[in-house]
Amino acid sequence: MDFSKLNVEFSNMQKTVTKYTEIVLLINLHIKENLKSISKYETKMKNTKNKIEKDMAHLYITILKNENEFLENLVKEQEDKNEKSV
Numbered sequence: 001m002d003f004s005k006l007n008v009e010f011s012n013m014q015k016t017v018t019k020y021t022e023i024v025l026l027i028n029l030h031i032k033e034n035l036k037s038i039s040k041y042e043t044k045m046k047n048t049k050n051k052i053e054k055d056m057a058h059l060y061i062t063i064l065k066n067e068n069e070f071l072e073n074l075v076k077e078q079e080d081k082n083e084k085s086v
Helices: 003-047 051-086
Strands: none
Touching: 003 051
């Protein structure tokens, strides 16, 4: 058995896992930033009397919520695939 090839493969697997973990962390960070923005726009929407500004804030909130939902589903789907393959 050639252990050098095994070590190279193990190293490649570790790099892949590290990259995956970094991507998941970035996605989670983006979700947190979106939640902060949603909170900011909800406050803005409550405090403004201008109909156009309220509509724009509502549009931003809807977009950010949809983006968060997509990102959460993406991470969850990938985790489910990983659990099935293990």
